Amino acid sequence: MTSVCDVELNNLSLKNKAIELTQHLVRFPSITPDDAGSFDYVYQYLKGLGFTCQEVTKHGVRNLIATQTFGQGKTFAFAGHLDVVPAGPTELWTSPPFAGNIISERLYGRGVADMKGGIACFIAAVEGLLSQCNKGKIMLLITCDEEGEAEHGTSCIMDTLNALGRAYLPDYCLVGEPSSKSQLGDTVKIGRRGSLSGHVRVFGQQGHVAYPHNCQNAAHSAIVLSQRLLALEWDNGSITMPGTSLQITQLNSGEFVDNTVPGTTDICFNIRYSSLHSEHSLKQLIKKALRSDDVRFEIEWQRPCAPYFNQANKFVNTLNSAIENTVGIKPILTTDGGTSDGRFIASRHTEVIEFGLRNDNIHQVNESASLSDIGDLAMIYKQVIAAFCVDER
Secondary structure, three states: OOOHHHHHHHHHHHHHHHHHHHHHHHOOOOEOOOOOOHHHHHHHHHHHOOOEEEEEEEOOEEEEEEEEEOOOOOEEEEEEEOOEOOOOOHHHOOOOOOOOOEEOOEEEOOOHHHHHHHHHHHHHHHHHHOOOOOOOEEEEEEEOOOOOOOOOOHHHHHHHHHHHOHHHOOOEEEEOOOOEOOOOOOEEEOEEOEEEEEEEEEEOEOEEOOOHHHOEOHHHHHHHHHHHHHOOOOOOEOOOOEOOEEEEEEEEOOOOOOOEEOOEEEEEEEEEEOOOOOHHHHHHHHHHHHOOOOOEEEEEEEEEEOOEEOOOOHHHHHHHHHHHHHHOOOOEEEOOOOOOOHHHHOOOOOEEEEOOOEOOOOOOOOOEEEHHHHHHHHHHHHHHHHHHHOOOO
16 A cells, blocks of 8 residues: 555655756757757667657658557657757856756756756656556657757658558647646647748839839739738637737838839738638638739748647546646646647647646746746656556556
């Protein structure tokens, strides 16, 4: 029979392991897409725990698929990234950004929250459960290309798994992105809006501003088309998924000369859209809105990301229960924020949830996380893993 003291000792050991692993990972200056040695560290660590590790490398980007099977059952996956954004002005940091120092019960370093801490907590949780796992499969999908263009990262991992067949795809995937806001566990992301960027080049006729009758001002035409884009009416969304919106991100008529009418002007925009729309329907809508007999233009589409959404179900409820058991709060379920690697994983075969440390200082100088949050996150992850991989009967 397990005593209260044994439980407390196990929890302390788990917390210390999660903190130790986070420190180790932070000390690799893995600015995207350079893994700086962090990939080999994780590869060897998981291999030492009995995982079968497969490296998937494309254009110099290293990705890892690590699996361990315990018996019949579902495949539970964790997805994360080892790459981080640049540290910024190092002289402004309280502690060197890649030192992993602990100051006043907080662990400082680039990537602590986004998201080496999440990876460390999951590995620590797995290590603490291995002797009890007796069903299903655990899978870790780790990339070094998330903070950049994300062209050769998780998408390549999923291409590899899809090529192997349905049996190799996870049933559930927990993405360790820092989803929490003011308190660990206050927010769980059960989906994301889609994203679609467009680049419209408007053509006119360059000429001298004193002779406008000899010109066709591309900037004026671009303003007309921009107004049409801004006049589009979008859905308001729902409680869990924000509505669709279009934002113009750049207007550029080239090098400025105050006596010259521009011959071309570029309009760049981005649409964040709810699950009420699709990439195809949006493209048709935008083309229809821009169509004109008086204005010549061409449009190029960039970086399409499909939306995904999970209803509250066993996976969501299991995570919510683990959060409530550990930190005593019920999380808000949302789909806000930007895109994540979850978009590559989510499918009709795989349910995806995002949950991790607080995101209040990610990408900032002095990125950090409290030691208590790191320990609690590891405990939450451990409970979720156990729900899918431990049969106590």
